[in-house]
Amino acid sequence: MKDAGEDVVAFAAGEPDFDTPTFIKDAAKAALDAGDTRYTARGAEKLKQAVADKLARENGQHVQSDQVICTFGGKHAIYAAMQVLLNPGDKVLIPSPYWVSYPEMVRLAGGQPVFLPARAKDGFKVTPRQILDAAPGAKILIMNSPCNPTGVTYSPAELQAIAAAVLQTGLAVLSDEIYERLVYGQTQAVSFASLDKALPERTITVNGFAKTFSMPGWRLGWAAGPKNVIAAMRRLMSHETSDVAGFVVAGGLAALTSPQAPAAIEAMRVEFEKRGVHMAARLNAISGVQCVQPTGAFYCFPDISSHFGRTIGGVKITDSLTFAQAMLETCKVALVPGGAFGEDACVRLSFATSMAQIDKGLDRLEKVLTL
Ligand code: PLP
Numbered sequence: 001m002k003d004a005g006e007d008v009v010a011f012a013a014g015e016p017d018f019d020t021p022t023f024i025k026d027a028a029k030a031a032l033d034a035g036d037t038r039y040t041a042r043g044a045e046k047l048k049q050a051v052a053d054k055l056a057r058e059n060g061q062h063v064q065s066d067q068v069i070c071t072f073g074g075k076h077a078i079y080a081a082m083q084v085l086l087n088p089g090d091k092v093l094i095p096s097p098y099w100v101s102y103p104e105m106v107r108l109a110g111g112q113p114v115f116l117p118a119r120a121k122d123g124f125k126v127t128p129r130q131i132l133d134a135a136p137g138a139k140i141l142i143m144n145s146p147c148n149p150t151g152v153t154y155s156p157a158e159l160q161a162i163a164a165a166v167l168q169t170g171l172a173v174l175s176d177e178i179y180e181r182l183v184y185g186q187t188q189a190v191s192f193a194s195l196d197k198a199l200p201e202r203t204i205t206v207n208g209f210a211k212t213f214s215m216p217g218w219r220l221g222w223a224a225g226p227k228n229v230i231a232a233m234r235r236l237m238s239h240e241t242s243d244v245a246g247f248v249v250a251g252g253l254a255a256l257t258s259p260q261a262p263a264a265i266e267a268m269r270v271e272f273e274k275r276g277v278h279m280a281a282r283l284n285a286i287s288g289v290q291c292v293q294p295t296g297a298f299y300c301f302p303d304i305s306s307h308f309g310r311t312i313g314g315v316k317i318t319d320s321l322t323f324a325q326a327m328l329e330t331c332k333v334a335l336v337p338g339g340a341f342g343e344d345a346c347v348r349l350s351f352a353t354s355m356a357q358i359d360k361g362l363d364r365l366e367k368v369l370t371l
């Protein structure tokens with residue numbers, strides 16, 4: 001519709017709307033100018049060490065650089081981890097709603113996703129009890145806090161309780177911490193592996209540069225974990241993709257080590273926080289819409305199910321997909337149906353867009369949805 005010139009307000013973006021900070025782009029340009037265009041060798045080593053230093057500095061995790069792998073985005077790190085950890089039929093516990101790619105990555109590795117419901121009435125969080133009940137026969141638990149699509153962050157105490165439950169089981173944990181720096185209000189994101197000294201040997205931490213540093217198109221991420229798992233991922237990657245590009249590594253190194261980084265990422269975080277507060281308040285003011293206040297990431301995930309049964313713009317609304325279709329067709333607002341994330345009562349709105357666009361889109365939704 002946009003290509004046809006229509007004025008669509010898109011709340012679908014899964015990436016920051018900011019440009020990559022200049023000091024990061026400059027580092028990559030300098031690397032290109034210096035001829036860093038060959039297969040990567042030592043550059044990636046430096047980035048692995050910078051990741052290990054960051055984990056010690058910010059996350060209370062102490063790893064050697066051979067416990068780190070740099071990948072083509074956080075997505076690739078999760079995919080590679082599933083490929084090396086899962087045997088056919090292995091069960092993976094996934095709190096639901098979940099990021100769309102987890103179940104598919106589990107299935108691509110021959111595994112079987114088992115969903116743990118985390119409903120809005122429970123703050124979109126799973127409990128230690130659910131994990132203990134589902135653990136027998138399962139191999140991995142995927143944790144994602146702050147969470148895409150719900151915008152929810154587990155408190156340190158909640159994660160501690162989940163960690164205690166995990167330690168009573170044989171579960172390994174894949175902790176996707178890609179939104180760790182985008183947290184709001186008093187929220188504190190803690191790293192799962194730091195919660196107990198017995199956790200590092202069974203936790204794979206995944207992160208990347210896309211969200212924190214506004215570098216989605218650079219395709220750069222990483223995983224840290226037990227040496228044997230990381231070594232297996234390296235062997236897989238050596239036949240699959242080889243290493244990430246040298247000039248991209250240079251950008252990543254600048255992101256992790258430059259003295260300009262903290263101010264640059266804080267400026268983006270502050271802007272996201274303002275938008276998240278505003279979007280959730282406006283959504284909650286619309287009849288039949290209920291939104292949990294996001295404490296992290298850049299998504300609102302409101303429950304819109306009280307509109308099911310209505311016909312809007314000729315579309316009979318029966319689920320999140322038909323709701324999204326009706327909004328697109330009647331008021332040209334693009335939302336992502338919650339069904340894609342395992343929660344059909346909700347839709348996802350990204351606030352990785354300007355305040356002006358947020359107000360324009362919400363004015364339209366309010367007009368259409370007011371009964
Ligand atoms: N994990 C979550 C929860 C995400 O939302 C995303 C991207 O949308 C990723 C991982 C992967 O990010 P990337 O591969 O761009 O680093």
